[in-house]
Amino acid sequence: xxxxxxxxxxxxxxxxxxxxxxxxxxxxxxxxxxxxxxxxxxxxxxxxxxxxxxxxxxxxxxxxxxxxxxxxxxxxxxxxxxxxxxxxxxxxxxxxxxxxxxxxxxxxxxxxxxxxxxxxxxxxxxxxxxxxxxxxxxxxxxxxxxxxxxxxxxxxxxxxxxxxxxxxxxxxxxxxxxxx
Amino acid sequence: xxxxxxxxxxxxxxxxxxxxxxxxxxxxxxxxxxxxxxxxxxxxxxxxxxxxxxxxxxxxxxxxxxxxxxxxxxxxxxxxxxxxxxxxxxxxxxxxxxxxxxxxxxxxxxxxxxxxxxxxxxxxxxxxxxxxxxxxxxxxxxxxxxxxxxxxxxxxxxxxxxxxxxxxxxxxxxxxxxxxxxxxxxxxxxxxxxxxxxxxxxxxxxxxxxxxxxxxxxxxxxxxxxxxxxxxxxxxxxxxxxxxxxxxxxxxxxxxxxxxxxxxxxxxxxxxxxxxxxxxxxxxxxxxxxxxxxxxxxxxxxxxxxxxxxxxxxxxxxxxxxxxxxxxxxxxxxxxxxxxxxxxxxxxxxxxxxxxxxxxxxxxxxxxxxxxxxxxxxxxxxxxxxxxxxxxxxxxxxxxxxxxxxxxxxxxxxxxxxxxxxxxxxxxxxxxxxxxxxxxxxxxxxxxxxxxxxxxxxxxxxxxxxxxxxxxxxxxxxxxxxxxxxxxxxxxxxxxxxxxxxxxxxxxxxxxxxxxxxxxxxxxxxxxxxxxxxxxxxxxxxxxxxxxxxxxxxxxxxxxxxxxxxxxxxxxxxxxxxxxxxxxxxxxxxxxxxxxxxxxxxxxxxxxxxxxxxxxxxxxxxxxxxxxxxxxxxxxxxxxxxxxxxxxxxxxxxxxxxxxxxxxxxxxxxxxxxxxxxxxxxxxxxxxxxxxxxxxxxxxxxxxxxxxxxxxxxxxxxxxxxxxxxxxxxxxxxxxxxxxxxxxxxxxxxxxxxxxxxxxxxxxxxxxxxxxxxxxxxxxxxxx
Ligand code: SF4
Ligand code: SF4
Ligand code: SF4
Numbered sequence: 024x025x026x027x028x029x030x031x032x033x034x035x036x037x038x039x040x041x042x043x044x045x046x047x048x049x050x051x052x053x054x055x056x057x058x059x060x061x062x063x064x065x066x067x068x069x070x071x072x073x074x075x076x077x078x079x080x081x082x083x084x085x086x087x088x089x090x091x092x093x094x095x096x097x098x099x100x101x102x103x104x105x106x107x108x109x110x111x112x113x114x115x116x117x118x119x120x121x122x123x124x125x126x127x128x129x130x131x132x133x134x135x136x137x138x139x140x141x142x143x144x145x146x147x148x149x150x151x152x153x154x155x156x157x158x159x160x161x162x163x164x165x166x167x168x169x170x171x172x173x174x175x176x177x178x179x180x181x182x183x184x185x186x187x188x189x190x191x192x193x194x195x196x197x198x199x200x201x202x203x
Numbered sequence: 204x205x206x207x208x209x210x211x212x213x214x215x216x217x218x219x220x221x222x223x224x225x226x227x228x229x230x231x232x233x234x235x236x237x238x239x240x241x242x243x244x245x246x247x248x249x250x251x252x253x254x255x256x257x258x259x260x261x262x263x264x265x266x267x268x269x270x271x272x273x274x275x276x277x278x279x280x281x282x283x284x285x286x287x288x289x290x291x292x293x294x295x296x297x298x299x300x301x302x303x304x305x306x307x308x309x310x311x312x313x314x315x316x317x318x319x320x321x322x323x324x325x326x327x328x329x330x331x332x333x334x335x336x337x338x339x340x341x342x343x344x345x346x347x348x349x350x351x352x353x354x355x356x357x358x359x360x361x362x363x364x365x366x367x368x369x370x371x372x373x374x375x376x377x378x379x380x381x382x383x384x385x386x387x388x389x390x391x392x393x394x395x396x397x398x399x400x401x402x403x404x405x406x407x408x409x410x411x412x413x414x415x416x417x418x419x420x421x422x423x424x425x426x427x428x429x430x431x432x433x434x435x436x437x438x439x440x441x442x443x444x445x446x447x448x449x450x451x452x453x454x455x456x457x458x459x460x461x462x463x464x465x466x467x468x469x470x471x472x473x474x475x476x477x478x479x480x481x482x483x484x485x486x487x488x489x490x491x492x493x494x495x496x497x498x499x500x501x502x503x504x505x506x507x508x509x510x511x512x513x514x515x516x517x518x519x520x521x522x523x524x525x526x527x528x529x530x531x532x533x534x535x536x537x538x539x540x541x542x543x544x545x546x547x548x549x550x551x552x553x554x555x556x557x558x559x560x561x562x563x564x565x566x567x568x569x570x571x572x573x574x575x576x577x578x579x580x581x582x583x584x585x586x587x588x589x590x591x592x593x594x595x596x597x598x599x600x601x602x603x604x605x606x607x608x609x610x611x612x613x614x615x616x617x618x619x620x621x622x623x624x625x626x627x628x629x630x631x632x633x634x635x636x637x638x639x640x641x642x643x644x645x646x647x648x649x650x651x652x653x654x655x656x657x658x659x660x661x662x663x664x665x666x667x668x669x670x671x672x673x674x675x676x677x678x679x680x681x682x683x684x685x686x687x688x689x690x691x692x693x694x695x696x697x698x699x700x701x702x703x704x705x706x707x708x709x710x711x712x713x714x715x716x717x718x719x720x721x722x723x724x725x726x727x728x729x730x731x732x733x734x735x736x737x738x739x740x741x742x743x744x745x746x747x748x749x750x751x752x753x754x755x756x757x758x759x760x761x762x763x764x765x766x767x768x769x770x771x772x773x774x775x776x777x778x779x780x781x782x783x784x785x786x787x788x789x790x791x792x793x794x795x796x797x798x799x800x801x802x803x804x805x806x807x808x809x810x811x812x813x814x815x816x817x818x819x820x821x822x823x824x825x826x827x828x829x830x831x832x833x834x835x836x837x838x839x840x841x842x843x844x845x846x847x848x849x850x851x852x853x854x855x856x857x858x859x860x861x862x863x864x865x866x867x868x869x870x871x872x873x874x875x876x877x878x879x880x881x882x883x884x885x886x887x888x889x890x891x892x893x894x895x896x897x898x899x900x901x902x903x904x905x906x907x908x909x910x911x912x913x914x915x916x917x918x919x920x921x922x923x924x925x926x927x928x929x930x931x932x933x934x935x936x937x938x939x940x941x942x943x944x945x946x947x948x949x950x951x952x953x954x955x956x957x958x959x960x961x962x963x964x965x966x967x968x969x970x971x972x973x974x975x976x977x978x979x980x981x982x983x984x985x986x987x
Contacts, residue, residue: 036272097897099933100932112931144893
């Protein structure tokens with residue numbers, strides 16, 4: 024495991040995401056948040072982990088954790104196809120732009136989010152949005168669930184193979200399911 | 204230079220008062236103002252003249268910043284850490300710094316097009332004289348330079364008239380650039396306004412460059428039936444010597460073509476181009492061939508196809524001489540902006556240069572005389588080709604399989620690959636005997652060779668991919684419509700009304716470079732989808748090549764399947780990067796020719812018209828360069844939304860509307876002065892999308908304009924809804940914001956949509972005569 028950015032040149036400067044060494048840390052961050060959301064990008068249908076698409080892991084996770092999903096790109100259709108209705112959908116730039124607005128009342132209109140969890144956007148695009156949030160959404164914390172280290176997030180899993188990634192997602196889902 | 208001056212020299216003249224000898228008179232400038240149209244309010248705008256207009260747009264579409272770098276290192280006070288709200292030593296914060304980088308990119312882009320145009324105009328004046336008439340479309344075009352007329356108030360008629368326009372652009376670009384100096388501009392929106400101004404200059408620079416070359420170099424003149432040109436590596440006859448030109452400035456390649464024609468060599472050599480210079484070669488000489496977009500430089504050179512490589516300017520790989528040397532192909536650098544470290548041999552006899560290049564005494568030369576470039580390139584190609592015999596550095600497949608075994612699977616290649624391609628997995632399979640995965644990478648690889656830079660065992664990964672894709676590469680035999688140039692006035696008259704009323708659902712301009720997320724096929728798919736939907740699809744640059752690189756079920760390319768007319772369902776290639784100006788020009792001409800809005804020096808009114816009435820969207824799916832940034836800026840300032848592919852997020856600043864903020868979507872009704880909410884039409888001015896599916900839904904939505912009639916709106920909504928259902932699996936959830944009256948709802952969907960919008964508390968509203976400019980309100984009442 025390494026805490027270098029996945030794409031070698033995507034270095035950060037003086038601030039760097041805290042590395043998550045165990046899925047339990049991510050679980051507790053999500054649990055501690057009052058109003059988390061999960062932003063899911065287009066790689067949800069491009070990444071296969073142990074024969075199962077990432078989007079299917081994420082649906083399991085969202086159902087277990089009750090975290091509302093905002094689907095970017097055309098992912099809303101992919102979620103609907105699988106019988107899961109995301110809380111909202113919009114372009115990645117739109118959700119980023121709303122998250123930097125302290126007045127935005129969130130995807131359900133019930134108040135600003137305090138934790139934005141990102142996964143499955145193109146790496147560089149997700150990194151840029153996380154950078155925008157780091158600079159301009161000062162009250163928001165960010166977390167990534169990819170197997171690629173994102174230095175601009177508040178917390179990120181380090182670079183890892185798909186096996187470890189799948190395991191982390193499964194552990195997170197089961198812990199939420201078990202109410203642990 | 205005295206280019207604007209009138210210079211009179213009299214040897215001897217008898218007058219009433221006596222004999223005058225050797226009289227020389229210079230006057231600064233003669234103003235020939237035969238253009239009857241009165242001058243509008245903002246001719247030759249200075250850097251702040253249109254600031255209010257820019258700020259109006261920037262208030263509607265606010266910047267969303269994506270800082271690509273947390274630091275600033277532009278002066279020796281730095282590096283400054285701008286994280287956590289900290290300001291740099293000069294007081295600058297990260298938002299302004301991000302806009303400053305946008306301004307720098309747009310200024311570089313505008314300078315590049317303008318310098319290109321300056322070189323073109325100087326060269327053509329030297330060749331044809333200042334009085335050479337401009338002609339971009341014969342009798343079919345009266346408004347020959349809509350951008351120039353609009354911004355500067357000048358109506359150029361002769362080559363020499365273009366010089367004054369360029370003087371103006373050069374001054375403005377210098378101002379724009381100077382604003383980026385430390386301790387100049389400090390406000391983010393002012394940086395943005397200046398970036399818009401750079402974009403305006405960029406549009407002029409492009410227009411001047413293109414109308415100069417169209418007028419003099421025998422290019423198609425606004426011709427919808429411009430010939431089909433062979434496109435693709437497979438079209439190149441490698442049994443002949445091959446001269447390959449890379450870049451954007453066609454002048455050196457014209458030297459080659461002229462030399463070949465003069466010496467009856469037209470049939471005995473291949474002249475091919477890569478990137479925009481390819482278009483301009485083929486606009487001059489239809490026997491030229493288009494290899495492909497900018498990302499194919501290494502494919503073609505490493506593949507051994509080129510016997511001589513001519514480099515002009517812009518988007519040329521800066522290590523191309525190393526690559527060419529590997530395949531023993533001499534290089535001729537032919538642009539003062541791109542000397543490549545070669546010795547300047549411009550004044551040496553051609554045969555001496557030829558001898559040095561053929562013998563390998565020197566791998567490359569700098570020649571700044573296009574005629575000499577022509578002679579040297581042809582002679583070198585003829586002598587080098589039999590020796591090189593298409594020498595390639597691509598390894599054989601067996602060798603690749605062997606070398607793949609040395610891969611350490613460290614993944615550094617993938618982590619350096621902008622496309623995140625799974626190279627290590629492909630090499631694992633190759634080591635086991637299967638190159639299938641490597642072959643699949645061919646379509647997605649953008650040819651940057653970054654993977655090779657980091658590989659600890661020095662594997663030529665990009666070459667492996669090219670070799671694996673070689674069969675496909677050699678089968679690339681397609682057609683691209685030759686760049687037609689401008690849009691005819693009559694075409695504008697024919698489509699003006701349906702565009703403005705919304706009955707032609709939109710103009711989609713697919714422009715720019717080839718930094719695509721998943722290959723060029725996306726561009727083809729998008730173009731075809733919208734042509735089938737009877738949008739007007741305009742292409743240019745590398746995107747025009749990618750659009751032509753795939754075939755339909757009948758084996759036709761998109762340019763064979765659809766007409767080249769500026770009409771519903773047309774797919775027309777305007778040409779190279781500089782021809783992008785004709786796309787802005789077409790929108791301007793709709794406002795002027797169809798709607799009869801005054802053009803001359805009347806920027807705000809025309810931009811306001813375009814923004815509120817013309818459903819045009821720019822898609823730069825693979826935009827990568829600073830020129831693409833400045834081209835986009837020119838469209839932003841005209842109020843035309845631009846969409847970029849995912850790599851476009853690296854421009855680090857979006858201009859986004861907020862559809863959830865109702866107050867952002869008010870316009871004045873020019874008839875009454877009332878403020879009317881028109882909804883998010885168009886929703887964004889600059890946006891990145893992730894996938895082609897998202898791009899298609901977004902394009903349909905971004906074509907919606909406040910002025911649409913109910914019929915036009917219902918047509919536009921039917922496309923938006925249909926694409927949304929197809930790719931998102933549902934009726935758009937923001938549909939209530941686009942329905943003004945029940946008549947706007949497409950007939951077949953009426954019940955479903957009424958149900959949705961009524962649930963959202965929808966209320967009927969009026970269709971205004973929309974404007975963002977209070978001064979255009981006809982009924983005078985106090986505007987708040
Ligand atoms: S320009 Fe300003 S922010 Fe940048 S290095 Fe200099 S002082 Fe720092
Ligand atoms: S960088 Fe080289 S050694 Fe490492 S995985 Fe890629 S090809 Fe193999
Ligand atoms: S050359 Fe192709 S495979 Fe290599 S880094 Fe660039 S895009 Fe990736």
